[in-house]
Amino acid sequence: YNLDHFVIPDHYQDDVKSILIPHGLIMDRIAKLAQIITSEYDNERITVCCVLKGGHQFFSDLINYMKKALNKQGKTLPMTLDFVRVKSYENDQSTGDVRISWTEKELKELKGKNLLLVEDIIDTGNTMKKLLATLEKYELKSLKVASLLLKKTPLSCGYVPDYVGFAVPDLFVVGYCLDYNDIFRDLDHICAISDVGKEKYSV
Ligand code: 5GP
Ligand code: MG
Ligand code: MG
Numbered sequence: 001y002n003l004d005h006f007v008i009p010d011h012y013q014d015d016v017k018s019i020l021i022p023h024g025l026i027m028d029r030i031a032k033l034a035q036i037i038t039s040e041y042d043n044e045r046i047t048v049c050c051v052l053k054g055g056h057q058f059f060s061d062l063i064n065y066m067k068k069a070l071n072k073q074g075k076t077l078p079m080t081l082d083f084v085r086v087k088s089y090e091n092d093q094s095t096g097d098v099r100i101s102w103t104e105k106e107l108k109e110l111k112g113k114n115l116l117l118v119e120d121i122i123d124t125g126n127t128m129k130k131l132l133a134t135l136e137k138y139e140l141k142s143l144k145v146a147s148l149l150l151k152k153t154p155l156s157c158g159y160v161p162d163y164v165g166f167a168v169p170d171l172f173v174v175g176y177c178l179d180y181n182d183i184f185r186d187l188d189h190i191c192a193i194s195d196v197g198k199e200k201y202s203v
Contacts, residue, residue, distance in 0.1 A: 012187055015197030021166055023188035026176055029165045034065030037163060041077055046114040049082040054120030057177035058148040062118060088127055091202050092172040098130045107138050114142040120178050121149040125159030
């Protein structure tokens with residue numbers, strides 16, 4: 001989409017190249033995902049776990065739409081909200097070393113639970129594979145993954161999440177809480193970063 005057709009904060013005018021998914025479209029898609037997800041769970045409590053930091057906005061909008069969908073469906077689905085911090089990226093490159101904040105105690109507490117992980121984007125899939133491998137021996141009752149974005153990249157390890165909002169091209173995307181060195185989380189639309197932006201905020 002043309003940058004002039006949507007509101008971009010002044011401080012990011014030169015830093016994004018194009019708008020890939022406008023905010024309104026993101027919200028419409030999440031409303032539908034929420035309908036699908038709530039319809040696929042029984043009335044048993046689920047633990048919805050946000051993969052921080054990038055997943056925060058998707059998580060919070062998804063929870064809200066799930067509550068609305070449940071109301072409409074006349075269904076009760078108690079939700080426990082949880083958070084895990086995962087970090088691997090510097091600039092637009094994975095550092096290869098995926099750090100996960102779960103402690104042994106937190107992992108043990110997941111036993112017998114229905115866990116839904118909420119992630120911002122699957123790129124190579126290595127981060128999610130590592131998360132899933134970490135959870136393997138903790139005897140969860142069920143485990144599903146919702147990712148707002150799935151990147152179409154030849155570097156994909158083949159992992160595909162249970163729920164996907166949008167497929168995106170093989171570009172570094174920012175906005176809607178997705179960051180470049182912690183910048184751009186306050187941009188509403190999902191955008192492709194420009195060379196100027198990359199240069200300005202590289203570390
Ligand atoms: P993967 O391990 O699948 O290659 O990458 C997963 C993580 O890397 C995502 O959770 C996200 O934090 C980060 N990441 C991968 N691609 C992008 C991107 O295009 N933009 C942003 N902002 N983060 C990305
Ligand atoms: Mg992430
Ligand atoms: Mg990041």
